[in-house]
Amino acid sequence: MRKGLLPLKVAIVMAVASIGVFTLDARAQETTSPVAQGQSLVDVKSIMDRRCVVCHSCYDAPCQLKLTSPAGVQRGASKQAVYHTERLSDAQPTRLGVDAQTVPEWRALGFHTVTRDPNEAESPGLLDRYLELGRQNPMPANAPLPSELGLALDRPLVCPTSGEFDQFSRDHALAGMPYGTAPLADAEYQALMAWARSGTALPSVATDIPAEIQDQITQWEAFLNSNDPRSQLMSRYLYEHLFLARLNFQGDDARRFFQLVRSTTAPGEAINIIATRRPFDDPGAGVFYYRLQQVTETIVHKEHLVYSMGPDRMARYRQLFLDPDWTLTELPPYGDAEGGNPFSTYMQMPAKSRYQFLLDDALFFVRSFIRGPVCHGATAVDVIEDRFWVSFLDPDADLSVTDPSFLQDGAVYLELPVSEADAGALGALPGFSHKNQVRYLEFRDARYKQAPIYETGFDYGSIWDGDGSNPNALITVFRHFDNASAMTGFHGGIPETAWVLDFPVFERIYYDLVAGYDVFGRVEHQLTTRLYMNELRMESEDTFLFFMPRDVRSQMHQGWYQGVLAEWLTYWHRRHVDGHFPTGITFATTTPKQEFLLTLLERGNGLWPTTDPINRCAEGGCPADQSGILLRDLADQTGDWVKYLPDLSVLVVEQDGGATELFTLAHDKAHSNVAFLFEEKARRLPAEDKVTILPGLIGSYPNFYFHVGQDQMAPFISALKSVRSQSDYMVLVAEYGVRRTSPEFWALSDRIYEMFLDQKPIQAGVFDLNRYKDPKAGDDPT
Incomplete structure (x- = not known):
């Protein structure tokens, strides 16, 4: 430990060891059922959230063992992997709380128990056996993990049953829990073991509703279940877009959330969820109701999509969907074909209302692309750059909104891959998205050439400015290899690429990656989803190019798609840079991309900072605090040292006065292109990598913690910029890093989460530590 932090670190570790538990949510209800040594079930739940849920949550939980709720513990584990890239037929969905409701039903779906039978006190359960195995074989402190312990997300998992565990423990003696990290504090271990041996169920986080x-x-349930046909179609549209949302009522407890579900039971009765693969699937012949169900699981950040509710929201829905004059003769049918083309399904609803609904909460929907039904956006993120800026075509400039005939005539070309979910064989994969997209682009080009905008071109007024009050109008997206994050405003240096989304693109991305995506689907579905997203990225880039001077568009596009194969791909997709469509902007500099993007920041009545104090410092907008000033020496810089950093690092700075600052270091990896699914490493340009530094926390999967005192900031930055080899990086890690095996690891993780919860009580959630790195001497930094 470094001298400047020694007293603080020792105090933290001793506090953890002596207290042993932390209350994750102070509002959780206390219980009078002690487990052992005065520990309550609420204490045990808190330990599980901080030490177990950090790896066992959502679909990427090892062995599908999801420990975010009592129901997940009772469901147990499975040998079947959710993520399966070679699956030739759809798998049985296993969504907790949806696809089965009782333990016998889960056993019938292949899940095995992990708890001990309270009637057989002498027979240990898997949980306590895993904990005991970890206790018997602790990881070496502050050292790399043994080579036999793998951390890759796609590593083969054994997932033993109780009868198989003895052999498993002999074959995998180091696979105890917590997996590949520092051991639990004594009090934590004793509390978990006492609970596991008791066979007692954990409490849920459900609270009494005021x-x-x-x-x-x-x-709300009365509003959503109105018998008026227009209201029914509106409710269906809302459900298909909000089925993943964590609904929080304005003025309510910051940690209480609800979910919109379809139920066979009416309001006032117990909810009975209708289980369908997708939100647009047929709910059945019987009457069903939209209901609001309280979320009773631990809040995990990677799947936490917050959407606010209240009287203002209901008034907005009335304004958008019920006040306009539109008629509906009959309700559209359900199914893949209809769900795969929301433009035809909701043709009768005003396009402007639907587009404005998306714009109102654009950040929520962009985040849903990332956190969506797969928890992490693996399907979406390998088709995007590591950082890019997003803006939106103003509704008054979007022909699909202003011209009613545009979608009436063009909807046939806007079908998504899911509309042919049961058609064709694997060999027909590449044709669907390519064929429809080419036809749509031809249709779109022809319609815009006939419109007055083709004479004048798009100008700044053609970009939505948030109506002077909505910060969702400008968004930065960060990719962190196999996951991503998003935030409002433009952050970092000027990016290589930028997107402009119109209504057809925005809605199709949502239905491709969220409403229409089935994580349990076969390989055909997964690949068509990926290929179609490739099309939508290119379309968004093309719209951005319409704002650029005509003479720089081709050169700019070529910079995004370097290499013979990338050039061939754009030719095969019939992508051509339109050099005739005029721009309505008169540029004053020789850097039009930068000029355009920075000008967008000056609109919106101060909704966003016009500068980035650390990464894009302008005169008068530079950081005033010491840490920010020092970090400017790292931000938006290239150098050999950059490639050694993981995708997402958290820098914890202990200030001299006792306060703590958090910064996120996002590694922006450069590529010759992002046009292909495979061989990404061959398209990497590590010499062009940069780091974007952000105050606070972004992302759901921290890869590494650096922990320094204020007086160590300058030496840390100097040491980082001096890294020229993996050996150099290992020295940096030893001096300033916090390894998985460090005695400080769990205490620091807890502090970071507590700060997150304090700073953003509604948006905060438990981070996933499955991707926390274990630097080794032989690692390849690229």
Whole structure:
């Protein structure tokens, strides 16, 4: 440990060892059922959230053992992997709380128990056996993990049953829990073991709903279940877009959330969820109801998509969907074909209302592309650059909104791959998205050439400015290899690429990656989803190019698609840079991309900072605090040292006065192109990599923690910039890093989460540590 931090670190570790537990949510209800030594079940739940849920949550939980709720513990584990890139037929969905409701039903789906039978006290369960195995074989402190322990997400998992565990423990003596990290504190271990041996169920995080919130729920369920046909179609549209949302009522507890579900039971009765693969699938012949169900799981950041509710929201829905004059003769049918083309399904609803609905909460929907039904956006993110800026075509400049005939005539070309989910063989994969997309682009080009905008070109007024009050109008997306994150405003240096989304692109990305994506689907579905997203990225880039001077568009596009194969791909997709469509902007500099993007920041009545104090410092907008000033020496810089950093690092700075600062270091990896699914490493340009540094926390999967005192900031930065080899990086890690095996690891993780919860109580969630790195001497930094 470094001298400047020694007293603080020792105090933290001793506090953890002596207290042993942390209350994850102070509002959780206490219980009078002690487990052992005065530990309550709430304490045990808190330990599980901090030490177990950090790896066992959502679909990427090892062995599908999801420990975010009592129901997940009771469901147990499975040998079947959710993520399977070679699956030739759809798998049985195993969504907790949806696809089965009882333990016998889960056993019938192949899940095996991990708890001990309270009637057989002498027979240990898997949980306590895993904990005991970890206790018997602790990891060496502050050292790389033994080579036999793998951390790759696609590593083969054994997932033993109780009868298989003895042999498993002999073959894998180091696979105890917590996996590949520092051991639990004594008090934590004793509390978990006492609970595991007791066979007692954990408490849920459900809380009593105040009367005023229950009144709002009653009003919302009445609103969503109106018998008026227009209201019914509106409710269906809302459900298909909000089925993943964590709904939080304005003025309610910051940690209480609800979910919109379809139920066979009416408001006032117990909810009985209708289980369908996708939100647009047929709910059945019987009457069904939209209901608001309280979320009773631990809040995990990687799947936490917050959407606010309240009287203002209901008034907005009325304004968008019910006040306009439109008619509906009959409700559209359900199914893949209809769900695969929302433009035809919702043709009767005003396009402007649907587009404005997406724009109102654009950040929520962009985040849903990332966190969506797969928890991490693996399907989406390998088709995007590591950082890019997103803006939106103004509704008044979008022909699909202003010209009613545009979607009436063009909807046939806007079918998504899911509309042919049961058609064709694997060999027909490449044709669907390519064929429809080419036809749509031809249709779109022809319609815009006939419109007045083709005479004048798009100008700054053609970009939505948030109506002077909505910060969702500008968004930065960061890719972190196999996951991503997004935030409002433009962050970092000027990016290589930028997107402009119109209504057809925005809606198709949502239905491709979220509403229409089935994580349990076969390889054909997964690949068509990926290929179609490739098309939508290119379309978004093309729209951005329409704002650039005509004479720089081709050169700019070629810079995004370097290499013979990338050039061939754009030719095969009939992508051509339109050199005739005029721009309505008169540029004053020789750097039009930078000029255009920075000008967008000056619109919106101060909704976003016009500068980035650390990464893009302008006169008068530079950081005033010491840490920010020092970090400017790293931000938006190239150098040999950059490639050694993981995708997402958290820098914890202990200030001299006792306060703590958090910064996120995002590694922006450069590529010759992102046009292909495979061989990404061959398209990497590590010499062009940069680091974007952000105050606070972004992302859901921290890869590494650096922990320094304020007086160590300058030496840390100097040492980082001096890294020229993996050996150099290992020295940096030893001096300033916090390894998985460090005695400081769990205590620091807890502090970071507590700060997150304090700073963003509604948005915060438990981070996933499955991707936390274990630097080794032989690692390839690229």
